[in-house]
Amino acid sequence: MHELAVTESILEIATTHASQAQATRVTDIYLVIGKLSSIIDDSIQFYWDMISQGTLCEGATLHFERIPARLSCQDCGSEYTLDRELEPCPQCSSSRVRVLTGEEFHLDSIEIIKD
């Protein structure tokens, strides 16, 4: 899994923003993960607790928001939202579908404390 690399980049972005804002501490980190992303929340949390030690982000709470996936059928052109795993087109049962959103992963916002 690539969770460690992902977590390192979250930490880097959060730390950069926090020091630019002259924060003394980061309290909360809001992450957005697409439903189809292979990222596992628990792994991120695990690495986070490990690598954030001694940084401005130490002790910050991670919040994960899973956003639904949108797919588009290549055969009939209909678009639909996925609740769980990949499913064929509900209109025509085609499996020639394209993922519009749902694989993304990004840092949405952070909350900081200043003295």
Ligand SMILES: [Zn+2]
């Ligand atoms: Zn279709």
